[in-house]
Amino acid sequence: MADAQTPDQPAGYGAAVNREARTAKLALLARHCGQGRGARFARRASGLPAVGFGDLAKLPDWLDAPEAQRARIAAAAGLLRHRRAIDAELSGPRLAALAAAVGEPLFDAVCEAEVPEMVGAEKLPPPERMLAAGTQLLEAALPVALQDRFPGARDDAVARDLLVRAQAIAESLA
Incomplete structure (x- = not known):
């Protein structure tokens, strides 16, 4: 079975979700989404x-x-979401404030990463709004089935793709 991505099935669906990964995901799901009879009801x-x-x-x-x-x-994720605005920003103090808010190593790593295609060219928001946008992306990427625990969950594939990139960048700095 190929590990192809279709509109209904994300990459990693099927054969790539091996027994160990599936067991780990089931345990993760059980911790974050009650599955007892009462919870299902x-x-x-x-x-x-x-x-x-x-x-x-x-x-x-x-x-x-x-x-x-x-x-x-x-x-x-917030930095990646606003990456085009960061690249277009000419104000050194605004960029310095943003780098100070997220940490210079993370800021530099995101600025060196490839610009995601799904990123629009918006005006650069203040650091606190950019961090809030990243937090919203975390929830937006979650399956709708977790909405009782994470109200912002909406199974957003664009957010999920952005977060995969953000996680890779964050883990490369750890």
Whole structure:
């Protein structure tokens, strides 16, 4: 079975989700989405979708990461999201404030990374809004089945792709 990405199935779905990875993802899902009879009933009663096998492949590795690691990934995601605006910014003090807010090594690593295609050319927001955008991306990438625990979860494939890149950058600095 090929590890192809289709609109309904993310890369990593099927054969690439081997037994060990699947077991780890099931344990991760159990920690973040109650699956007892009462939890399943509550999900149906509140109109939330049932957790499906496809949701396993969409669970990010950072879901169980320490808060500091998640914050670093969120900061990298926020920077990547606004990468074109960073490249277009001429104000040294604004860039310095942004680098100070996320840490110079992370800022430099994101600026050296390839610009994601899905990134739009917006105006550079203040550092606190950029960090908030990264945190919103963390939740947006999660499967809708986790919406009871993470209200911002909306199974956003663009956010998920951006976070994969952000996680790789953050982990390269660890």
